[in-house]
Amino acid sequence: GNSVTQMEGPVTLSEEAFLTINCTYTATGYPSLFWYVQYPGEGLQLLLKATKADDKGSNKGFEATYRKETTSFHLEKGSVQVSDSAVYFCALSTQGGSEKLVFGKGTKLTVNP
């Protein structure tokens, strides 16, 4: 079946540090890949997405590249801020758009000043 594995947290970084959150997937066909972010007390928000191999999604300084050969979609940011503290979820959909989302377990990121 379809599944998403992402690195377990929590992850604690100092401000301006480099961030990588690993995400790998197993899926039939060619899934679309997503990163969602959940700030404290709020609902999940779409952070970025990629719909085909070698696509790079980017938003708010975050990037992730769809790597079909390694079935990965790692999230990166060059310089994190305190305001980036949140839980990050990697997800996939095999039905196009964002239906039937399959999520990873989430990675909690804390950025200290």
Added chain:
Amino acid sequence: GAVVSQHPSWVICKSGTSVKIECRSLDFQATTMFWYRQFPKQSLMLMATSNEGSKATYEQGVEKDKFLINHASLTLSTLTVTSAHPEDSSFYICSARSDGGRYEQYFGPGTRLTVT
């Protein structure tokens, strides 16, 4: 941006009773709403998909008679957990989608259910 609310944000109920959770799209019409369940340190698991005016489609392993979903209007869907038991204690999250072309799901903040 699109906002989805859930009510209540947390609820405690006794075993054997039923509890209703509301999911509202505040500034758009949601033709489709999704209900997820999340256990501690686990993924969000899709429970069911509901389209306005239609019966919900449940994922394999989800009891439709236990988790009643009603999507009676374009801005409101409800999830009723009937005859709740302690194992139903979980975090329930809804999302809503409009057919405006982008097909993005907008998520509510979740409802924490504790069954004693």
